[in-house]
Amino acid sequence: MTDATSPISTAKAPAGWLGRLEGSWSWIALGLVGLLLPLLDDSYFGVIAQRAYIYWILSAGLNLVVGYAGQIAIGWVAMLTLGAYTTAALAAGRVGGVEWHPYLALIAGGAMGAVFGVIVGLPALRLRTFYFAMTTLGFATIVTQVALAWKDVTGGGVGTPGPVFLWPFEPGWGFYYFCFLLAALATWITANIGSSRYGRALVAIRDAEVAAEASGIAKPKLLILVFLLAGGLGGIAGGLFSSLQSYITPDAFTFEMSVLFFIGILIGGRGSILGPALGTIILTVLPEFAAPLVQWSTFLYAALLLVIVLVIPGGIADLLDYKNRRPLEQHREIVPRPELLSRVLGAKGEPSAIRLANIALHFGGVRAIDGLDLEIRSGEVHGLIGPNGSGKTTTLNVISGYYRPKTGSLKLDGADLPFDKPHARAGYRIARTFQTPRLVGAASVLANVMIGGTVRGDGTFVESMLSLPRHHNDEKQLKVAALKALATVGLESLADVRADRLQHSELRFMEIARALMLRPAFMLLDEPAAGLSAEEIRRLGALIKAISREGTGVLLVEHHADLIFDICDRVTVLNLGKTLAAGTPAEIRSHREVVSAYLGA
Template structure:
């Protein structure tokens, strides 16, 4: 029996390999689980119990890794969901409130309860900054212990109640261990699949570049809710297993220290990694066993570790193991985009009519940032937008891409009104953009960053990705090859596997353009793409943008570099104090008296 479980874990690892396609990624994970499967054969029951505990913790931490490590939401009170799962399972099996339920049924119900509460606790994360979410999980952890203590008729109060008894063949130490190890393997496989899907990339985009995430069409609220459901369910099932391991549970068993262990495991493991947090969980579970005299101070040690990680080594274990990125990159690299490849990049199935702004008005704190602007961006043309600082150029991009809803006026695409302030819908309507300061995921590879841009073109659902079904694999293949094409087109293909934060500033600008192209947009809005580029790079950028417009894609270009604007634009709009000062061809603008005086400031 033990052997069959072991092989089950083995097949899962093989699938994981298929899903992620890289021995570098799955090799160490498979090795850890193979070693773990040997534990009952080479040690005694005591160590099997410790290993069982580590496996159960990983069922929770592995899922929590998506919330903390990928989505960057600082959930510090997840012991609450462990508690919820433990009590739900135990109470249902004991039959305190209903006829006794079989263990696996109770575990399933606990999973549903965990999913529901996972969402409730996660709600503040949708609208507010990280600290609020941290506090709401902390609050949930605080009240759930109070409830467990006070609701004596059901939970047994401070006296507690027995944990569920597992049916054969899981009633032995080894049997239960293999059950938990299987669950742990399953979690590893599923989270690895998510990590290598548009959902996983969406999460890290939300974490590190949420504005860019919106502009690429990632639905933050829906994505986070899905993750909270998954993590809540996993955590509660871990709780049920935990109760079975404890054989008897009281509120004392669920101290905040456990929560600390969970989230610190993820953080010392490293954000955006799976191997790192797995090692973190194993290490933190074993640590008190090897340092018995320190047991009372274990939380203190964890806290010190956390502080060290935050202040000194933000990458955690994963960064230590990331040998690939130790390679020294050549300094002063120059970028040579291949404009000829643009044709492969931007398909032609797009609306041919333009973006039209009419009488758009927007104020900040009573100051009119844009004051009645009319603007037309045509398909296949490059439209330059220039003007002094504070004249409203970037604000216009933000209105078009839906970050602000205008107070008056309208924005239309191809004659149809665009919903004001709905930034997440723009990508699917064919509008992509870049940012004045590149908004990128520094810890992800260049290739992953570019693949983020193709989020809206993915077909598979979350569940399909979770189980690595065919549509998910197809998505990954397509996105990967398109992203490589995009990188070749901007001349960054040799850096595809490099962490994005190691790139030069100019390379980041081109990477953002590649990302924007991944959505196959009908229009691209560029916010000062030439800032920080050398004169040669600006020339090549100009040629590249021309190539984009020749594919029928409209370009709206906000830029300070007058020579670039006059060189490549078909049409130029000059803004001053939120109003249109002049519009016309570069030749007309160049001799426009008012423009010269406004631009020079006369």
């Protein structure tokens, strides 16, 4: 069996039902506890459990916003308030004088939460960190004030009765099972999203937004979908909460409740479903068994969060992730297999070229690029060299769509490439790597590489949410493609290892594997040899040359002159944003100004 046709192997979890059971035992245990709790016939425990389920329904959606997308949404209690008042007011006939059926009123509460989830989430497309947090807190305050003032609908400070759900989910254990089933459904839906290409895209936006855009991930569209889902779940949780409370007033929706939801996710662990679920349950149950400390609840939540951050930064999820505490093999060697590239890149396309003409880009008074002409042809390695500050990475950023030049044109086969839309480059099959490796540290190497193929999936967000066939087909194809890419760069044995456990040189090759997922027509490499040993640089050069032979045009920014002259077909030398020289490696080696300004004696 030849190398090109040999099977690709990787470290995997136990196969078959045993492997699936190993990954699901925690959920099975929680499910059994929930199903069997009524056997205790203790209404007090039942009410506590109902509250925990309701809080988790909201937190399950919020977890996608905070834990996966990394948005600081502290005031999400507003969705609980909106859902509670909408459900209660409609069921009581306070809107239009017609009493809605409680279940229809609950659906309306979810819809109200979904609509306002998007409205509140829109600032996240422009605001960052604490600015967005203040926006959500401000909205929560506004909702509470409206509830106080709109007495005809909400009852004002007096409040309004909550709905009573009818058979088969009538008050008591019937309502308990209703909350349990909806919590299970919310868990299933969000777990499906978390394990899909959309979930990986969210964590890429959170931890490596620039790399996410380079992989074709459109942040605005994805965040709107997530806010819609998180708001809807928050509204449904509010409808259930209004029934559990029997009577709701604005005082029921406190700042401490917002803190509980937010901290429950953080102590559970970002990018996990099980961890935040356990965190929310713990924070819900804890005050019931420490009643004298309720007035100190906010302080205790903050202290618990501080302990988690200092002792277990990854939260409960890290405690449960025992596999990634196993020691890795020392003295690992990266051995790429360029002969597998044809399986990764597919058939060669028609010859094409990217042309930059008279590109100029200024940052204040600094001319980062000053009248640059450059052509990158398919099937060639084009080196871009020059001293620090000469404009090399800035040129890559212009081609990638991150910067809009002041003058000049950028064309692919004669057609203009749009600026200010870096996520659109993936559609043109233009991939890139970065000076500093951009990775999702808490995700596996395989998941990091699969992020590069996000745009190759066909299933919609709803299909992933409901785990429909096209979602499964996407995941299967992306996993196979990612394993091929990892085998090509020599990292297949580390597929299941967390990316933040890799050595620097391995991260360099992992980024190339992620770029290969686009089946790129052009690949932009920004100092891929930085930090590599001499042997690793030699193997990297052979891999880059093999990529170009498969028809991909490569633009290589690099300070290792020997690598440039060994593998490049053409070289452009920049100095102070201008072209100092351009030609073959032999011509550049003998160019007097280049030798004086850059290469030395």
